[in-house]
Amino acid sequence: MIELYLFLVFMIIAAFVATEIKDLLAAVISLGAVGFSVAIMFILVQAPDLAIVQIVVEVVTIVIFVAVIFRTTHVDETIGKKLTSSHVLSIVLYAFFALIFFIAMVRALQELPAFGNATMKVASEYIRLGLPQTGGANLVADVILDFRALDTLGEATVLFTSVIGVIALMRSVGRKK
Amino acid sequence: MKGMSLIVKTITNVMIGFIFIYGVYIILHGHLTPGGGFAGGVIIAGALVLRVLAYGSEAGAEKRSETRASIFESIGALLFVGIAIAGLMLAGVFFRNFLPKGVPLNLLSGGIIPFCNIAISFKVGAGLFSIFLSLAAVKYVMKD
Amino acid sequence: MIIFLSCIILFLIGLYAIVTKRNLIKIVIGFAFIEYAINLLFALIGFRRGMLAPIITQVDMPHKFVDPIPQALVLTAIVIALGTTALMLSVVLRIYNRYKTFDIAEIRKLKG
Structure with a gap:
C-alpha cells in the first residue's frame, strides 16, 4: 500500500502550503488538492460511497470559497507582518499542545488494531443480517x-x-x- | 450575476441533462450500488449551480428560486419524518422498515430505503442549492 | 500505525492554522483540514486488507467486506462539513462587509 503513504505526504505538503501562502485563491486551490486526494484515498480503501460524495462536495466547497473570495479580496495581508507578542505566545502554546496531543495519540493508536486488520464485532452482525432483514x-x-x-x-x-x-x-x- | 462566454453556455446546454440524469440514477439505485441520497442530492445541486454560473441571473429570479429551493428542502424533511412516523403508526417502531422487502438485488427492494433516499436527496440538493444562491449569487445591501 | 499518525499530523496542521493564523479565510481552511483528517482516519480504521467494498452483488457471495460502520458514519459527516463551512463563510463575509478586512487583530482594534 505504498500509494497511500505517497498521497498522505502530498496532502501534508499541500496543507502546509495552504496555510502559509499569501494569495488566498492559491490557498483554496491547495485545499481542493487535499480534498481530491482524500477522495482518491477513499477509493483505495474500498469506500466508493464516500469517494462519490467527497468529490462532489469538494467541487461545491471550492465554488463557495471562490465566490466569497471574489466578493472580497484575495490577498492575505497578515503574511509578512512582523510578529507581535500575542502571536508568538499563540505559536508557543500551540507547539506545547501539539507535542502533548501527539504523544497522547501515539499511546491511544497503539491500542487500536494494526492497519488492515479491523475487528468487526458489530459490523459482522450488520453484514450477516443486512440483506435478509432490510433487502438492500x-x-x-x-x-x-x-x-x-x-x-x-x-x-x-x-x-x-x-x-x-x-x-x-x-x-x-x-x-x- | 453575469453569465459566462458562449462556449461555456453551449457546453452547459449539452452536459446539464446528463448530469441531472446521473444524479437521478445515483439516487434511485442507492440501495444497490454506491451512492444514495446524499451523493445524488449533491450531484443535482451541482447541476443547478452549473446552470446559474454559466447563464447568470438577475436578483429577482435568484430570490424566487431561493424561495422555491427552501420549499423543496422542507418537503424533503417532512417526507423523511413522515416515513419514520408511518413506521411508528403501522408497525409500532419509529423508522421501522414496514414495506415488503421484495426480491433481493432488484430495483424494487429494500422496503423504505429507496423512499428515504429520495427524501434525503430532496433535502440535501435543495439545501445546498439555496446555500449557494444566498452566499454567492444574491446581491444584498449593507445598511449599518 | 504510521498511516494513522499521518492523519494526526494533518489534524495538527489544521489546528495550527486555527490557532496561530490571523486571517479569517485561513481559519476556515484550517477547520476544513481537521474535517478531512478525521474522516480519513475513520475510513482507514475500518479497512481490511484484501477485502471488498461492502456492496452485495450476488445473493450467495462470501461475506468478505471492509467495515461498513465507519463509512456510514463518515458519509453523513462529509455533507454536514459542507454545511458548517458555508455557515462559517457567511459569518466571515458579514464581518468583511462591516470592517473591510480579514485580519482578526485589526477587527479587535476597530472594536475598541
Missing part, C-alpha cells in the same frame, strides 16, 4: 437508513439548521420593526 444490497445504505436511521435524522437536522443560518445571515434587508 448496499450495506452502507442499510446502516444509515435502516439500522441507524435515527442518527441520519439528527444529521439532517444539523444540515437544516446550517441552511437556515446561512439564509438568515445573508438576508438582504432586515425585517421592519
Whole structure:
C-alpha cells in the first residue's frame, strides 16, 4: 500500500502550503488538492460511497470559497507582518499542545488494531443480517437508513439548521420593526 | 450575476441533462450500488449551480428560486419524518422498515430505503442549492 | 500505525492554522483540514486488507467486506462539513462587509 503513504505526504505538503501562502485563491486551490486526494484515498480503501460524495462536495466547497473570495479580496495581508507578542505566545502554546496531543495519540493508536486488520464485532452482525432483514444490497445504505436511521435524522437536522443560518445571515434587508 | 462566454453556455446546454440524469440514477439505485441520497442530492445541486454560473441571473429570479429551493428542502424533511412516523403508526417502531422487502438485488427492494433516499436527496440538493444562491449569487445591501 | 499518525499530523496542521493564523479565510481552511483528517482516519480504521467494498452483488457471495460502520458514519459527516463551512463563510463575509478586512487583530482594534 505504498500509494497511500505517497498521497498522505502530498496532502501534508499541500496543507502546509495552504496555510502559509499569501494569495488566498492559491490557498483554496491547495485545499481542493487535499480534498481530491482524500477522495482518491477513499477509493483505495474500498469506500466508493464516500469517494462519490467527497468529490462532489469538494467541487461545491471550492465554488463557495471562490465566490466569497471574489466578493472580497484575495490577498492575505497578515503574511509578512512582523510578529507581535500575542502571536508568538499563540505559536508557543500551540507547539506545547501539539507535542502533548501527539504523544497522547501515539499511546491511544497503539491500542487500536494494526492497519488492515479491523475487528468487526458489530459490523459482522450488520453484514450477516443486512440483506435478509432490510433487502438492500448496499450495506452502507442499510446502516444509515435502516439500522441507524435515527442518527441520519439528527444529521439532517444539523444540515437544516446550517441552511437556515446561512439564509438568515445573508438576508438582504432586515425585517421592519 | 453575469453569465459566462458562449462556449461555456453551449457546453452547459449539452452536459446539464446528463448530469441531472446521473444524479437521478445515483439516487434511485442507492440501495444497490454506491451512492444514495446524499451523493445524488449533491450531484443535482451541482447541476443547478452549473446552470446559474454559466447563464447568470438577475436578483429577482435568484430570490424566487431561493424561495422555491427552501420549499423543496422542507418537503424533503417532512417526507423523511413522515416515513419514520408511518413506521411508528403501522408497525409500532419509529423508522421501522414496514414495506415488503421484495426480491433481493432488484430495483424494487429494500422496503423504505429507496423512499428515504429520495427524501434525503430532496433535502440535501435543495439545501445546498439555496446555500449557494444566498452566499454567492444574491446581491444584498449593507445598511449599518 | 504510521498511516494513522499521518492523519494526526494533518489534524495538527489544521489546528495550527486555527490557532496561530490571523486571517479569517485561513481559519476556515484550517477547520476544513481537521474535517478531512478525521474522516480519513475513520475510513482507514475500518479497512481490511484484501477485502471488498461492502456492496452485495450476488445473493450467495462470501461475506468478505471492509467495515461498513465507519463509512456510514463518515458519509453523513462529509455533507454536514459542507454545511458548517458555508455557515462559517457567511459569518466571515458579514464581518468583511462591516470592517473591510480579514485580519482578526485589526477587527479587535476597530472594536475598541
